[in-house]
Amino acid sequence: RKEVEQDPGxxxxxxxxxxxxxxxxxxxxxxxxxxxxxxxxKEPKLLMSVYSSGNEDxxxxxxxxxxxQYISLLIRDSKLSDSATYxxxxxxxxxxxxxxxxxxxxxTVIP
Amino acid sequence: DAGITQSPRYKIxxxxxxxxxxxxxxxxxxxxxxxxxxxxHGLRLIYYSAAADIxxxxxxxxxxxxxxxxxxxxxxxxxxxxxxxxxxxFCASISGGSYNSPLHFGNGTRLTVT
Numbered sequence: 116r117k118e119v120e121q122d123p124g125x126x127x128x129x130x131x132x133x134x135x136x137x138x139x140x141x142x143x144x145x146x147x148x149x150x151x152x153x154x155x156x157k158e159p160k161l162l163m164s165v166y167s168s169g170n171e172d173x174x175x176x177x178x179x180x181x182x183x184q185y186i187s188l189l190i191r192d193s194k195l196s197d198s199a200t201y202x203x204x205x206x207x208x209x210x211x212x213x214x215x216x217x218x219x220x221x222x223t224v225i226p
Numbered sequence: 227d228a229g230i231t232q233s234p235r236y237k238i239x240x241x242x243x244x245x246x247x248x249x250x251x252x253x254x255x256x257x258x259x260x261x262x263x264x265x266x267h268g269l270r271l272i273y274y275s276a277a278a279d280i281x282x283x284x285x286x287x288x289x290x291x292x293x294x295x296x297x298x299x300x301x302x303x304x305x306x307x308x309x310x311x312x313x314x315x316f317c318a319s320i321s322g323g324s325y326n327s328p329l330h331f332g333n334g335t336r337l338t339v340t
Contacts, residue, residue, distance in 0.1 A: 218268035
């Protein structure tokens with residue numbers, strides 16, 4: 116079983132739509148959670164950390180559900196520039212500070 | 227603000243040759259990582275280092291060697307390149323074992339082994 120699993124998509128949505136991605140993780144002792152954005156196999160860039168209470172950054176909202184071991188990312192009012200692959204990342208300090216990556220969810224925002 | 231830089235950006239080499247990919251960070255981060263990214267596999271950890279002179283294997287270490295004599299440098303060497311090592315390689319760093327510290331990535335090296 117993979118440490119982190121994501122629906123690869125692709126998600127094709129019109130501009131202005133709301134889209135949500137989920138990600139599940141297998142290690143209940145996981146401690147830190149992140150969403151990264153990756154464009155055309157360039158380096159992944161941090162989109163946002165995910166906090167236990169949930170957090171928002173502009174049009175982006177992240178949620179963590181420890182009981183069900185999943186995190187989510189909600190994008191409101193999608194822009195063309197949001198087209199990218201979104202990576203779910205989980206950190207478990209007890210394993211030598213290793214990070215576990217989902218394979219990514221592809222989003223295309225259509226004009 | 228150089229951050230973390232990788233070189234070269236692109237590299238073509240022949241099967242059997244030794245290749246070294248460089249990674250340099252200016253933040254004095256203690257942890258550094260090497261990942262490879264292939265279609266269908268996502269990012270896979272090759273080696274990581276918790277500090278200078280401390281390295282450990284990741285998920286896919288075979289065929290690779292690392293060293294970390296200085297905190298800021300973490301080179302990755304392919305001892306005898308094979309076609310299966312054609313990939314995009316990312317170096318990353320993190321400041322330490324603090325809670326919620328994200329990874330910072332270099333801009334990657336695209337390696338082709340012919």
